[in-house]
Structures are given as C-alpha cells and as structure tokens.
Amino acid sequence: MTGPLRSAAWFAAPGKTGIMHRSWMRSEGLPDDSFEGRPVIGIANSWSELTPCNLHFRELAEHVKRGIWQAGGVPFEFPTTSAGESLIRPSAMILRNLIAMDLEETLRANPLDAVVLLAGCDKTTPAYLMGAASVDLPTLLITGGPMLNGKYRGTDIGSGTSIWRFTEQVRAGQMSAADLSEAESCMARSNGHCMTMGTASTMAILSEVLGMQLPGSADLPANDSRRKKLAHLAGRRIVDMVAEDLRPSTIMTRTAFENAIRANVAIGGSTNAVVHLLALAGRLGVDLKLDDFETLAADVPTLVDLMPSGRFLMEDFCYAGGLGALIERMGTLLDRDAVTVTGATIGENYAGAPTYNNEVIRELDTPVKPVGSGIAVLRGSLAPDGAVIKQSAASTELLVHRGRARVWDRVEDYLVEAENPDTDIDAADILVIRYAGPRGYPGMPEIANVALPKKLLQEGIRDMVRISDARMSGTSYGTVILHVAPEAANGGPLALVRDGDIISLDVPARQLDLEVGEEELAARRADWTPPAVEGTDRGYLKLFVEHVNGADTGADFDFLIGGSGAKVPRQAF
Numbered sequence: 001m002t003g004p005l006r007s008a009a010w011f012a013a014p015g016k017t018g019i020m021h022r023s024w025m026r027s028e029g030l031p032d033d034s035f036e037g038r039p040v041i042g043i044a045n046s047w048s049e050l051t052p053c054n055l056h057f058r059e060l061a062e063h064v065k066r067g068i069w070q071a072g073g074v075p076f077e078f079p080t081t082s083a084g085e086s087l088i089r090p091s092a093m094i095l096r097n098l099i100a101m102d103l104e105e106t107l108r109a110n111p112l113d114a115v116v117l118l119a120g121c122d123k124t125t126p127a128y129l130m131g132a133a134s135v136d137l138p139t140l141l142i143t144g145g146p147m148l149n150g151k152y153r154g155t156d157i158g159s160g161t162s163i164w165r166f167t168e169q170v171r172a173g174q175m176s177a178a179d180l181s182e183a184e185s186c187m188a189r190s191n192g193h194c195m196t197m198g199t200a201s202t203m204a205i206l207s208e209v210l211g212m213q214l215p216g217s218a219d220l221p222a223n224d225s226r227r228k229k230l231a232h233l234a235g236r237r238i239v240d241m242v243a244e245d246l247r248p249s250t251i252m253t254r255t256a257f258e259n260a261i262r263a264n265v266a267i268g269g270s271t272n273a274v275v276h277l278l279a280l281a282g283r284l285g286v287d288l289k290l291d292d293f294e295t296l297a298a299d300v301p302t303l304v305d306l307m308p309s310g311r312f313l314m315e316d317f318c319y320a321g322g323l324g325a326l327i328e329r330m331g332t333l334l335d336r337d338a339v340t341v342t343g344a345t346i347g348e349n350y351a352g353a354p355t356y357n358n359e360v361i362r363e364l365d366t367p368v369k370p371v372g373s374g375i376a377v378l379r380g381s382l383a384p385d386g387a388v389i390k391q392s393a394a395s396t397e398l399l400v401h402r403g404r405a406r407v408w409d410r411v412e413d414y415l416v417e418a419e420n421p422d423t424d425i426d427a428a429d430i431l432v433i434r435y436a437g438p439r440g441y442p443g444m445p446e447i448a449n450v451a452l453p454k455k456l457l458q459e460g461i462r463d464m465v466r467i468s469d470a471r472m473s474g475t476s477y478g479t480v481i482l483h484v485a486p487e488a489a490n491g492g493p494l495a496l497v498r499d500g501d502i503i504s505l506d507v508p509a510r511q512l513d514l515e516v517g518e519e520e521l522a523a524r525r526a527d528w529t530p531p532a533v534e535g536t537d538r539g540y541l542k543l544f545v546e547h548v549n550g551a552d553t554g555a556d557f558d559f560l561i562g563g564s565g566a567k568v569p570r571q572a573f
Contacts, residue, residue, distance in 0.1 A: 005242070006137070007040040009568040010111035017571055021111065034074045039242040041068045041235075042115040043077040044103055044132075046124040051084035053121035053193040053200060054144055056222060063228045064116050064142070067235020073242075075235070078106060085122040085200075091443035093471070094544060096123040096130075096279075097557050103131030108564055112137060114242045116234055120144030120192070120222075122199040122474075125207060126276035130556070133248045133283040134563040138241040140341050141212045142234050143204040145222035146314035147192035152183045156316075158196035159187055160475025161307040164449070172457040192222025195314040197306040198474035202269035203276060206260040208323055211251040211340035215349045219322040221315055237341065244343060251339055254286050258296055259334045259346065265300040265374030266330055268309035268392045270474025271482055274375065275444075279554030282561045290377055290386045290552045294510070297374040300333055301367035302392050305360055308477040309392040310368050312360050320360035324353030329361060368392075378481065380513040382467070382493050382503065385485035385552045387512055393477040395463040399507040401479075403430040403465060405514075407499050409488075409531065411436060411447045411470075418453045425453045430465045430503045434494045435531060437469035437487025438548040438555040442533055442541060444469070444483075449476040465505055467512075469494055469551070481505070481512060483551035489530055490550070496524045 004012070010021040012035070022035050043064050047057035061077050068075040080102045083095040107115055117128040120143045132139040150157035166183055169175035193200035204218040214234055220227050257277060264273050274293055281288035304326060306312050327334060327350045336347025355361050362368055373391045391399070406429045408414040414433060417423055425431075431450060438444045448468035452461060466480045469487035486492030493514055497503070502515040514521075536545045547557040 005037065005039055006113050006566060006568060007111040011035040030074070039073045039113040039239055040111055041073045041075050041238050042107065042110065042112040043075055043118065044106070044115055044128060045077055045079055045118045046082045046099070046121070046128065047079070047118070048082035048084065050087055051082040051121050051124070052086065053084065054082065054119070054124065056191040057118045057144060060118055060142065060144070060228065060231045063231035064235040067232040068239060071236040071239035073239040080106065083121065083123045083127070090441055091445035092123045093445065093555070094443035094541070096127045097544070097548070097560065098540060099124065099127035100130035100134070101560070103128055104134045104564060107132065107135040107137060108566065109569055114138035114238050116238050117141045118144070120200060120204070122203070122272070125200070125203040126280060129207060129212065130280050130283050133252065133280060134560070135566050136247050136249050136563055137566050138238065138246055139212065139248050140214070140234050140238045140241065141207050142217060142231055143207065143213065145192050145220050145224065145227050146195040146201055147188055148190040148221055148223060149195060149313045149315045150187040150189060152186040156313055157183060157187055158307040158313050158475065159194040160198050160473055161196045161477070162187060164476055168451065168457055171451070171454045190221070190223045194475055196308060196475045197268055197270070197304070197314070199270040199272040201314050202264065202267065202273050202474055205267055205323055206264060206269065206273055206277070209260045209263040209346070210256045211338055211346060212248070214341065215324060216322065219314060219318040221318060241341065246341065246343060249284055251341060252280070252284055252286070253338070254288070255335045255338045257281055257286055257288050259338055261293055261296045262300050262333055263326070263330070265297040265302060266326060267304045268302045268306060268368065271375055271388050271390050272471055272474055274388055274483065275471070275551055275555050279556040282554055282556055283563055285562060293375055293388070294377040299371055300374060301364065301371045302369035302373060303329055303362045303364070303367055305362065305368045308475055316357070316360050320357035321353060321355040324350040325355040325361050328353045329355065329363060331364070376507055376510060378507065378510050378512040380511045382497070382512045382514040383484045384493065385550065387481050387484040389479070389481050389507060391507065394479040398463060398465055398479040400505065401430070401465050402502060402504045403428045405430050405432050405497050405499065405501045405503050407432045407434065407497050409435050411450060414450055418451060421455055423453050423455055425456065427456055427461045427464060430467060432494070432497055433466070433468040433470060434488035434497070437489055438551060439545045440469060440487055440489030440533065442536060442545050442548070444471050444551060444555060446471045446473045448472040448482045449478050449480045467503065485550045485552040487550060489533070491525070491528065491530065493521070495528055496521055
C-alpha cells in the first residue's frame, strides 16, 4: 500500500481531533501502539438470535480477531442489520438492500482500513458483498458453513427440500402428522445454514468462486473445527491485503462473474443467484446482464449431485473434495487466471485438488444433468424483460406445455383454493401467482413454488407449471417460472392475464407467451390500475417500493447503482 493508512485520518490527526478519536477508544483498554501505524480492521458481524443460521458467528469473530492481532492489525467488531430467512415476513429480500446500506455507511464513516465479513444466511452474504463492494476497502468474506446432514429413520434429509416433500406427502395422505413432527426435529441439528444447495450454500460457493473467500471456506460444515482455523487465517490474511491494497474491484471483475455464473450451473445452484449477482455487479460497475446467465451457461453441465436437483447434501460435497474438486473437474470451463483474496489466481488456489467421491462430484462426461440444463432465461409476450426457470429442478415433460391460466393476485387466496376438495383446477392448468415481485408484495418473496392443490396430490400429481413475478427458495423444485419482468405491479403483461387465457411455454426455445391478441390486451391495459401495496405509506417500505429496480437488473435500489468509495468523510470537529 502506498501512502498513509486510511485510519490515520482519525487516529493520527493533530490536535483535539486526534485526541478525541484516540481517547474514547482507549476506554476499550487498547495499548498505546494500537494507534501507531497498525491497520485497523473491521469485523462486520451478521450474528443475531433471529438469524439461526448465523448463531455461531460470535465465536468465529474471536478467531478472526486472533489472526488480526497476530498479523499486527487492530480488530474492531461491529453489528449490522441481520436477516433470518426462516423467520422474516414477508421476505428477507426486503432487508438485503437495507443491510447493504447499513454496512456501506458503517464502513465509510469509520476509521477502517479493511473489513472481514461474517455472513451465511441467504440474504446476509449478498448484502454484505454489495455493501463492501460499494466502499471498496480491502475485504475478505467468511461464510458460516452448512449444517450437518439431517438424519431421519436411517436416511439423510435436507433443510427446505425435505420440508416441501414431506408436507406434500402429508397433504396427499402418505405421511402422518406425527411422522412429520419427528422429521422436523431431525432436520436442523447443528449450527449453520441450509445444507441443501439452496441460496445460502449457492451464494457461499459463488462468493468463493468470485474470489472473496479463502479456499475451502464455502463447503466446510459450520461445526467443523477447521472453520475456526480458517477464521484465524482470514484475520491474518486481511492485514496483508491492506499492505497489498487488494480490493473487491480488483477481484470481482467481469471474469470473476463469468466464472460464478458457470459454477452456478455446475452445482445446480439457486435461481436467487441471478438477482444477487446482478445487484452485486451493479455496485461494482461490472456490465452484467440477465442474458449472460443463458449464454455463459450454454456449455456447462450440472456436475454436483445435491438436493434439490439431486440426492446428496453439503456435508457430502465437502467430504467428496468440495469446491476445489469441482473447480478442477470444470477445467477450462472456468477462467483460471481470475485473482482471489489470497493474491493468487483461482487456478493456483485449487491446482491438483482431488475428488474422493465420483457420485457426488461427477466428471464432465458423466454429469448429473447434461449441458443445457442450467438456469434458462425465457422471453416472450408474457415476459418481455425476461423470466427464469431452473431446468435441473423441473419436470422434463412440462418444459414444453400449453395450458389454461388460473390466476391469483394474492397467494393467500390461492392457498385457500388449493385445499378445496372440489376445486376445478386441472393438472394441465398453469398456476399464475402475481403481484409478488419486488414492488408488488413487496420484497419478491419465495412463494412462486406454491404447493399443488390437495386434490391433485391425492391423485398422484407431483408437478404443474407455475408462473410468478416472485422468487422461489433455492431448496425448492418443480417446473416454476420465476422473476417475470416487468412485474405485475409495474404494469407488465402478467397483470393483464385473465382466468382461462392460454399460456404457451417452450423452454428449449426460451419462449413464454400469452396467447391473447394485441387489441384485447390494449383494452385490458386501459382498464388496469395498480393495486395498493399494504404498509408502504411510511418508513423503509415506502423507500423500498419507490426505488427498487426490477428483478431483471437485480432488484437493487436505483440510487445505489455504482459505489460511494472509501474517501474519508469530512470531520465534524
């Protein structure tokens, strides 16, 4: 690093300004030389008892501090807003942008030379990367790691995925409520985030592929003692990153994002990665578009056999060789010259990494799903700005389908109808759930994979085409078209669909069309008025609905595109 440390503007300031900054910090018992040329490292902690995935972060933070002190830095841990996906209503996605703002303002306003991020639960990881990218101080991420495999009656069960499966079995009369209760207690049996390839696991892996985590960080179980060692090493490494002036903008380049998109196909990753990577790229000024998720994935097969697209769980992935093994298996499908937080390239970090289980991590010529089965981007008269589908979790026979639209403006109303034993919903129908996008709900909740009607489940039906401007959990499965843009609340064509209209889906052709004439659509549009969104007349929700962008660009706020930078703010005294 050339020039003085950023923190010197606070602690080395002359006169009363420097005295003010140093004297209050001395109340924390710091030695005098703590303020003499040592890099000051922030530790952003998304710990919260309302975010159970991140509950072990206080202990991890202590190991980060040890590494920072050992390398000659001075650590300061601080909290931010946190978001527990399993509890927050209506959607933790509402808080992603708030967490990013919280972190950005904290980093810029304080005497920090670098930051270590502790994140794990679905939205905390992209939110922290977005906030840190906007300031562009040297940054290193540590995710909390996945839970141990769930164990139920001699079988492995996965968070999220098994919930959807078991609740369907109960509604179909194939599983008792007592058995479901037993399974519930067997599912989340350790610290950590979801152990399926849901959004948390996906974003952990992709953040390591982006170069923002130390090698081996993404897949190691939360309760494995080696994660504490990694936290310690992260504390050491971040001090060196200050000296090297190694910043997120140097690491998360267009090349890194291309690698992440390709890796997401290989792992059978969450569709939520689309909105998070688009938003993160926007903070960095990286030119990334929705169609990149189609074109960059065209020659990549799915190699990791994990739920919900496959059979295994994150603990199995780790023991099979983890991300290092996958990166070696992918070979030239990744640009191996991309720089990472280690200072070395991604190719150098994982060179020679072995695979220990060829069932969990497949070879290129024996994939779980073939080339062309990743996330597909659909366009057409129903989604002129795009929509996505996770092909690896869909039913092959439904990828080309033409059916009658059954439409609900409120998911709650659909769920009532789904329990009706006399419902006239047919298996060939297409379920449309709208006004559930970024503005419409608000927050774009994970409701697109609505449960099928009980009547049809009892008849043995296990999948139907579902279309929504909402998201779905990365732990989910089914033939679900998501993120339809423009969303209904913004007057997109989805708002004009009526019960009985014919919708045509052709995933191989990447088409999603509403078979209604232009004249009729124009008449419907003339009669359309956007529904009021409850609870958005004040506070953060008002800000959210007034400034959130569409899913096709990442659902970030329009005033947060680009970054604020790390320039030292004006002093007040």
